[in-house]
Amino acid sequence: VKIVSVVGARPQFVKLAPIHHAARAAGVEHVIVHTGQHYDPLLSDVFFEDLGIGAPDVHLGVGSGSHGVQTGAMLGALDAVFDEHRPDWVLVYGDTNSTVAAALSAVKLHIPVAHLEAGLRSFNRRMPEEHNRVLTDHAADLLLAPTQVAVDHLTREGLAERTVLVGDVMTDVLFDVRDRVARRAADEGERLDAAEGEYYLATIHRAENTDDPARLRQVVEALAGLDRPVVLLAHPRVVAKAAAHGIDLDRGSLTSRPPLAYPDLIAAAAASAGVVTDSGGLQKEAFLLRVPCTTVRTETEWVETVELGWNVLANTREEIAAAVTRPRPAATDAAPYGDGHAAERVIAVLSERR
Ligand code: UD1
Missing domain, CATH: 3.40.50.2000 (Glycogen Phosphorylase B;)
Structure with a gap:
């Protein structure tokens, strides 16, 4: 074949x-x-x-x-x-x-x-x-x-x-990488400059959140106003759009840095207090790692993560702030993926x- x-x-x-x-x-x-x-x-x-x-x-x-x-x-x-x-x-x-x-x-x-x-x-x-x-x-x-x-x-x-x-197949690779990351030495891979369990990990790249300056400003303000440090792994699209519209990605609680390699991303998500994202994959990775996720979109394809309580859709500043500080979801051994x-x-x- x-x-x-x-x-x-x-x-x-x-x-x-x-x-x-x-x-x-x-x-x-x-x-x-x-x-x-x-x-x-x-x-x-x-x-x-x-x-x-x-x-x-x-x-x-x-x-x-x-x-x-x-x-x-x-x-x-x-x-x-x-x-x-x-x-x-x-x-x-x-x-x-x-x-x-x-x-x-x-x-x-x-x-x-x-x-x-x-x-x-x-x-x-x-x-x-x-x-x-x-x-x-x-x-x-x-x-x-x-x-x-x-x-x-x-x-x-x-x-x-x-x-x-x-x-x-994302479950296949996530399980494999999660186990590899758990076994690796303290000096292996790239780590965030943030205390374990004390930061939110964020990614924003979709056209609907980045291309309209007013919308991008609203999302950035929401992240900058959160109650813990927020590390934004900045996709080239968000960097380019922020620069074009004069929006600062480093202010308040928010700091931005380049994207991470996949094993480092998984380690950073697993050690975070929560994930805030508009990515499809990261919603699922957060669920599989049992890290609470807030999705900055009006709908999701991965409805199982929402039904099981591990993902919340949030768009305004107030909705995002409420979603990231919500109580930890109930433990589950459901395996929809x-x-x-x-x-x-x-x-x-x-x-x-x-
Ligand atoms: C694409 C996919 C999206 C996926 C995402 C993951 C489409 C329509 N969208 O969106 O489904 O979730 O990838 O990242 O196929 N750019 C760079 N360097 C790069 C790639 C892109 O600077 O290596 C810039 C380009 O100049 C472009 C912008 O980023 O303006 C967007 O790139 P594009 O190829 O449209 O895709 P994504 O937004 O990444």
């Missing part, structure tokens, strides 16, 4: 790691294509190194641009790559522009497409990611769903026959159905 994985943005490198290891263990040929959507070493190279993936086999180097320019550049370049490799499967991940470009290119070359993390829905049609995931699900031949909620969405859209529930063996199931399904 030959699989070509297409990735381009930070969360996809994390999901790629368990798939790559499972493919190797099963003796499956696995070709990795990096579109170049994320090109900063801190958003890209360190993930390949720390998660033991090695270098991508093909790098398209498309870089930044408007959605149309970025997606179009990927489409053009991927045609040639797929035509050369002619894999049994093209595997696409999540909801980025790299995902939809790869799915569209492959289906038109009649190469079977599998979508990992299929069936997630925010039902917010202003999010570029929502269009990317809906279009990809309807184009793909095999829908690898992480949760029962995702399976239910796909069923309602008439896609049940193409759907398989495999669990969430699988058992940490999703990637093995993905490789088994792709091998059986080629």
